[in-house]
């Protein structure tokens with residue numbers, strides 16, 4: 001796809017030109033605007049994927065431009081360029097959901113390019129999710145999987161295990177369908193995590209782990225923006241909560257965790273245990289089930305953990 005448009009907004013011509021040069025090798029259309037008014041005109045008339053705006057400009061400031069764009073055209077992914085001194089403003093804007101990322105001036109070229117490309121990924125994901133047909137959802141889940149070489153087929157298997165558990169719990173058909181979609185998409189927030197961290201062979205340091213821990217909230221944001229159902233959003237947001245309340249991101253426990261997320265949590269870990277990882281070979285189905293059972297009541301809802309023997313019967317040791 002080479003029709004994605006990036007709009008750059010800065011009152012300094014030479015800055016616009018040097019940013020444009022960063023993307024001369026890429027399949028992107030670049031538009032430039034010298035102020036907020038010009039930018040808004042373009043947002044109204046063109047299908048902009050990513051907007052990168054300087055904050056300090058005569059007239060309307062970048063941050064106000066971005067929050068206006070959020071109302072006028074909410075799918076545009078908004079990136080703020082800011083001086084180091086303005087960092088608190090930028091972080092606040094991120095927390096309010098007004099800005100996707102910020103870039104600190106003077107920027108590092110590779111960082112700049114990566115941030116914009118992640119913005120384009122995000123734009124494409126929301127657009128695809130809005131169509132929300134099965135084929136699109138599944139192919140999207142597989143694209144995300146490709147980023148992490150150890151999780152090939154993971155989303156698909158998590159979805160099947162989760163659907164089997166949901167069936168055993170007699171959940172309504174519509175919920176079961178959304179659990180399948182949620183299973184496919186549970187890790188979609190990983191799109192925001194650099195591949196170098198996802199595929200790091202050794203142990204992660206604290207900062208890297210903190211970043212990994214953001215994937216549920218990032219993914220849920222994307223799902224909400226695409227107006228997916230609450231069941232799907234719950235799965236994406238809460239699949240790393242623990243039954244004893246020691247999980248993330250909310251730290252809720254017991255039945256405060258929506259049942260769909262408790263189901264996918266078991267399915268997710270069970271598949272991780274029974275797949276090869278960078279640091280160990282796959283456990284057998286039987287061993288995987290024992291490990292899950294040993295975590296009933298701590299990590300997992302005991303009732304759901306106890307349904308796993310059903311899965312073993314259904315999928316069998318051979319089918320792997």
Ligand SMILES: [Fe+2]
Pocket residue numbers: 186187215239240
């Ligand atoms: Fe996850």
Ligand SMILES: [Fe+2]
Pocket residue numbers: 154186187268
């Ligand atoms: Fe997962």
